[in-house]
Amino acid sequence: MEDVAHYQLDVRLTEEEISTLEAIGDVIRFPKGNILMGEGETTTFVLLIRKGHVKVVAGSPRRVVAIRGPGDLVGEMAAIRNKPRSASIFALEEVEALHLSATKWLTFLESNFRATLALVNTLQERLAESTHMTVESQLAGAQKLAKSIVDLWTRGLGITTGGKKVLRFSQIDLAELAGISTDSVKKVVRPLKARGILSVGRQSITILDLDTLQSIARGETPTS
Template sequence: MKWSTDHAREPLLTEAEYDTLGSGVHRVSYPKGSLLVLNGDHSDFVLYLIDGYVKSVQRNPDCILGIHAPGRFIGELAALTSKPRSADMVALTDMTALFVPADTFLKLVANDARLAAAMMRQLGERVQELGVRVKSIINAEQQLARAILEIVRSGIGEEGDDGLRLTGFNQRDLASLSGISRESVSAILRPLKESGVVTIGRGRITVHDLEPIEAIAQRVDHALLTGHARDPR
């Protein structure tokens, strides 16, 4: 069987082009696990991967947006849009890359039609992949919100001073009822716990504020009905 991978594609740059990129371009190396870029940073440099792999990650809940192989630029959106970084970038392996200042990268793309076309194709593929991931996350949040609402509306909950107590339910039960993994339940509940919407205890879930949960379900339902996936948060 022949396996097709992104790494098998033609690199965007050749080694002969490395030394022609202009001033400020230099090689950098990082060990596995290094945080290369932090979400929200205003840095605008671009990295061209020579060796090793990098993942882009969005937090709260954690979601891997993409895995980047050698022969590709990463972090180019900040250079193209002049906006803050939209995700963390973490080295999956030991890696070597070219550090390319934003202005050098923009000149390179503007003056090289072949590279510009390749970059547009790369960005298009990332948008498609991200759309699939976002849709999956939205579906999971919808399913979990519906599961919680189903328990609440069953009348089994007990009202207390701190909210509605759903005794006898844990995250495993929510996973089973909503049809998603326990890991997904934990990831989706994390920001709800941090914002004080719910509290998870041993064999008990306490809902302090039902409106955010209803809002998630309503917004996701609307997105699915209209065919436009929107972030429910």
């Protein structure tokens, strides 16, 4: 018998599986800032992100609990659970997605065991991710903010212009991402600006010293 401990399941959809979904889904686009689905909605469609990134927002006050990008599914459990959606999804940039009705999604899962098993593994990973975020909620505001900014940059959500690393996010966005208040963001940003680590505009964050910011995110360097 094969030793399952040495079997590594790819939790992402394969090219063949994506091609199958492409054949039955419809491509739709969302401008930056638009809502793709809302918390509490009873809709059951599924979206496969093709281009761009989205933020998953839940709770009150609002908290960004995850960021998803190309190749990721969002809303995939609504058709299975048939319950109101547990989070809202917003476009962080222009997004292109494949829209799948609940019927098409369930039919696909019924005929694709590997994809169904991969979905189970994905849900386990997201549960672990949620647990990790709960632990991180105990971190100091500066470290949480630094981790959020570094994560955005690492995910490719920034641009390099004039040799500078720029993220098109407001301080309100950062507050939601880090799980802290807007006032806390302002207090944390102040010493980072003074030390030449960040520069903040009206709707932008410029990373001037990524190495130090990463060190702060790891808890190795204090902010003051």
